[in-house]
Amino acid sequence: MSMENYEIPRHVAIIMDGNGRWAKKRMMPRTYGHAQGSKTVEKICEDAYRMGIEYLTVYAFSTENWQRPKEEVDTLMNLLRDYMKDCIKTSKKNNMRVRIIGDITKLDTDLRESIKKLEEASSKNTGLKFQVALNYGGRDEILRAAKKFAEDYAAGVLPEFGAVGEADFENYLDTAGIPSPELLIRTSGEVRLSNYLLWQLAYAEFYFTDVLWPDFDKKELQKAIEYYNKRDRRFGGV
Ligand code: IPE
Numbered sequence: 001m002s003m004e005n006y007e008i009p010r011h012v013a014i015i016m017d018g019n020g021r022w023a024k025k026r027m028m029p030r031t032y033g034h035a036q037g038s039k040t041v042e043k044i045c046e047d048a049y050r051m052g053i054e055y056l057t058v059y060a061f062s063t064e065n066w067q068r069p070k071e072e073v074d075t076l077m078n079l080l081r082d083y084m085k086d087c088i089k090t091s092k093k094n095n096m097r098v099r100i101i102g103d104i105t106k107l108d109t110d111l112r113e114s115i116k117k118l119e120e121a122s123s124k125n126t127g128l129k130f131q132v133a134l135n136y137g138g139r140d141e142i143l144r145a146a147k148k149f150a151e152d153y154a155a156g157v158l159p160e161f162g163a164v165g166e167a168d169f170e171n172y173l174d175t176a177g178i179p180s181p182e183l184l185i186r187t188s189g190e191v192r193l194s195n196y197l198l199w200q201l202a203y204a205e206f207y208f209t210d211v212l213w214p215d216f217d218k219k220e221l222q223k224a225i226e227y228y229n230k231r232d233r234r235f236g237g238v
Pocket residue numbers: 016017018019020021022060061065076188
């Protein structure tokens with residue numbers, strides 16, 4: 001499929017869902033699905049950038065995911081550990097800038113350090129801008145932003161209350177400086193937001209597919225973009 005005549009969204013957000021079911025279908029433990037899913041992420045970053053997508057934001061671990069069995073949470077954290085380390089190399093190779101969104105203060109010290117290293121090492125890269133949502137929840141993000149906002153307001157560093165606009169508040173979100181996604185993709189057939197990018201997705205087009213995340217590939221991404229091109233993007237007007 002040629003993408004030549006397609007309008008490519010500048011920012012694509014993905015809810016990578018279905019790792020557990022993918023593994024179950026193969027009589028394997030859920031954690032095997034997560035390992036496979038993490039390989040898919042790497043491939044999709046390259047495909048997305050080649051297609052002309054500038055920003056890609058993926059949901060890796062939600063504020064609700066702590067409720068999973070300890071063993072699964074531990075495996076996910078270990079996968080993320082490996083991922084952050086490998087990513088220093090991959091980001092250099094493909095010129096990708098990586099940023100973590102979410103409340104990382106709740107993560108183990110070593111993982112936080114790897115994140116810092118990765119963000120610093122890739123900060124000057126000019127290719128794909130890749131955001132990983134980790135211990136991320138849209139409500140949590142908005143609440144953290146509101147608290148910081150209130151602090152700064154009390155300190156007098158913000159405009160008059162009446163003059164405060166959406167752009168002033170957006171500066172306090174984890175995604176400060178990043179344009180809102182035009183397209184959201186969720187795999188595995190679930191049709192909900194699961195607390196993802198609640199503020200930022202206000203005007204995104206939503207694409208849902210039954211494909212499980214480890215099976216998601218370039219062709220599936222192209223289908224999502226094809227769908228996006230069929231939408232009539234009107235913003236509130238006629
Ligand atoms: C998505 O796959 C990955 C994470 C939420 C970390 P799931 O683990 O949710 O897989 P299913 O939905 O149970 O199949």
